[in-house]
Amino acid sequence: MTEDPVIRLRGATKRFRSSSGGVHTAVHDLTMTVGRGEFVAVVGPTGCGKSTTLSLVSGLEPPSEGEAVVNGRPVTGIPDGVGYMFQADAILPWRTVLDNVATGPRYRGASKREARERARDWVRRVGLAGFEDYYPHQLSGGMRKRVAMAQTLVNEPSILLMDEPFSALDVQTRALMQDELLRLWSGTGAAVVFVTHDLEEAICLADRVLVMTASPATVKASFTVPLARPRDVERIRLSTEFLDVYREIWESLREEVEKTRERGGKRVA
Amino acid sequence: MSREGLDVQEAVTDAPAATTTAAPARAPLPDTAAVQRQASAARRRRRAGMWALRLLLVVVWLGSWEAAATWWIDPFFYSKPSAIWHRLVEWFDIGTQFGSVWEQILITLEEAVLGFVIGAAAGVVLGVLLGRSRYLADVLAPFIKAANAVPRIVLASLFIIWFGFGLASKVATVVVLVFFAVFFNAFTGAREVDRNLLDNARILGASRLQVLGTIVLPSATSWILSSLHTAFGFALIGAVVGEYAGASKGLGLLISNAQGTFDSAGIYAGMIIITVVALVAEWLLTMLENRLLRWRPSASRSSAEVV
Numbered sequence A: 001m002t003e004d005p006v007i008r009l010r011g012a013t014k015r016f017r018s019s020s021g022g023v024h025t026a027v028h029d030l031t032m033t034v035g036r037g038e039f040v041a042v043v044g045p046t047g048c049g050k051s052t053t054l055s056l057v058s059g060l061e062p063p064s065e066g067e068a069v070v071n072g073r074p075v076t077g078i079p080d081g082v083g084y085m086f087q088a089d090a091i092l093p094w095r096t097v098l099d100n101v102a103t104g105p106r107y108r109g110a111s112k113r114e115a116r117e118r119a120r121d122w123v124r125r126v127g128l129a130g131f132e133d134y135y136p137h138q139l140s141g142g143m144r145k146r147v148a149m150a151q152t153l154v155n156e157p158s159i160l161l162m163d164e165p166f167s168a169l170d171v172q173t174r175a176l177m178q179d180e181l182l183r184l185w186s187g188t189g190a191a192v193v194f195v196t197h198d199l200e201e202a203i204c205l206a207d208r209v210l211v212m213t214a215s216p217a218t219v220k221a222s223f224t225v226p227l228a229r230p231r232d233v234e235r236i237r238l239s240t241e242f243l244d245v246y247r248e249i250w251e252s253l254r255e256e257v258e259k260t261r262e263r264g265g266k267r268v269a
Numbered sequence B: 001m002s003r004e005g006l007d008v009q010e011a012v013t014d015a016p017a018a019t020t021t022a023a024p025a026r027a028p029l030p031d032t033a034a035v036q037r038q039a040s041a042a043r044r045r046r047r048a049g050m051w052a053l054r055l056l057l058v059v060v061w062l063g064s065w066e067a068a069a070t071w072w073i074d075p076f077f078y079s080k081p082s083a084i085w086h087r088l089v090e091w092f093d094i095g096t097q098f099g100s101v102w103e104q105i106l107i108t109l110e111e112a113v114l115g116f117v118i119g120a121a122a123g124v125v126l127g128v129l130l131g132r133s134r135y136l137a138d139v140l141a142p143f144i145k146a147a148n149a150v151p152r153i154v155l156a157s158l159f160i161i162w163f164g165f166g167l168a169s170k171v172a173t174v175v176v177l178v179f180f181a182v183f184f185n186a187f188t189g190a191r192e193v194d195r196n197l198l199d200n201a202r203i204l205g206a207s208r209l210q211v212l213g214t215i216v217l218p219s220a221t222s223w224i225l226s227s228l229h230t231a232f233g234f235a236l237i238g239a240v241v242g243e244y245a246g247a248s249k250g251l252g253l254l255i256s257n258a259q260g261t262f263d264s265a266g267i268y269a270g271m272i273i274i275t276v277v278a279l280v281a282e283w284l285l286t287m288l289e290n291r292l293l294r295w296r297p298s299a300s301r302s303s304a305e306v307v
């Protein structure tokens, strides 16, 4: 990469005090960069430290060692221009769709009218026109993800962090949302870090796939995905290029998944 | 409608493209309007039956009490429904020996409501504050536990000495009772806020104050509201006990006076008035709750029983 990366983790380590009183290292000596406008998918076994990595980039957690740099500045607090879609539902159950999407602009000082206007536009863009006055509990899982997407994108982030955003959805809805994400992302110029444990999803979406080691997480390998854009995720899965890339990355990922499985016998997707 | 539009969009992918065989003919759907009419008729019958049974229970209870007090037990100690009724009529028609019964009710209500508002506000503020500050909560925990263990009803007597026989001593008793009921719920509500919601708000750009106002308070609202029901019960008890300990007006005075004159019908009559006041307050609080928690999936809607 010739120009400065927008995200750089250098030797980042994150330790947590575990509930038994010991110290648990979730991320160990992790170094990675993400370029401007690049779509990077991060895959790794469940529990290896993917979410923790995102929390270092977003400033929600400080690294125990090493450093996180976003837009050329060390991360202290939440950096400007960062959007984060969480794994679990994080939209406000007591606000309507429209007011949920307007939340970000309101926090950032927009007037109520202006915030709603921008929110209305995004509600429409994610395909929820007509649902402005619904409460989250009245929506399906896929629709709630759309609300979360609009809520994040209305702030026009230059860095978009996504933590297994679609993992709770059924297969059809997930494919639909993946297409939707690519459509909304194209042209924004935002850098994306998309965490998933679904390799297929990673390849469909990303320019580059990072494979994480079993816990504690470090970057094991990086693979470029040579698939042209715009992509149709339903179709692309069947192409031979896709299968070639899949096989190559799976070789690398499989070892880590098996390591995790042997270690804990814990649930591994 | 647009709602259906989107559902179709998501559902379209459900249908495998290859299904070209004609679907087997399905039995026609029953007329939904007729099904709904039948269901609501059944519901009405059920409700009517329930009310009839309730009425019967009350009649049997009051009837057996009246009969027992007329023929077997001494109504001097146990009173009887007709005597209680006469006492109530007397109070509302002629008045009590301390003035109009409405005046007594209003005095007690004033003490209860004033103390309730102050106690609930203090409970919410302190509860949310401590709920969000682990350190402060740890520091103050032993004091709060100790204060909560104090038999607070006894404080009513102390407050009479401190604040005299007027409004202030009763309000103080009510505040102390209400505060703890609300405090613990507000504390739990503020502490149990979904971590994801907090992180999400911070990412979206919320300041600390905005997080408190738009995430913590609304999250704790259902906890706080549910405590308000019991808290208002406590408020009435506090006011009555305060008056009982010493007052020149109020429902508590009516009851303590009835006790002093061995007027058991008067005690029951006072009890009934307090119960009615509590029920009305409960109803108002439920309305408030429904209004503030509109966003929640309502129990009645989700369990709408259409057979």
Ligand SMILES: Nc1ncnc2c1ncn2[C@@H]1O[C@H](COP(=O)(O)OP(=O)(O)O)[C@@H](O)[C@H]1O
Pocket (backbone or CB within 6 Å): A016, A017, A018, A024, A025, A026, A044, A045, A046, A047, A048, A049, A050, A051, A052, A053
């Ligand atoms: N706030 C925390 N406190 C203690 N341990 C944590 C915390 N966050 C994550 N961990 C631990 O770090 C490890 C990695 O977690 P996570 O990053 O969520 O994994 P992944 O997202 O890859 O599934 C897990 O073992 C988890 O228990």
Ligand SMILES: [Mg+2]
Pocket (backbone or CB within 6 Å): A050, A051, A087, A163
């Ligand atoms: Mg995770």
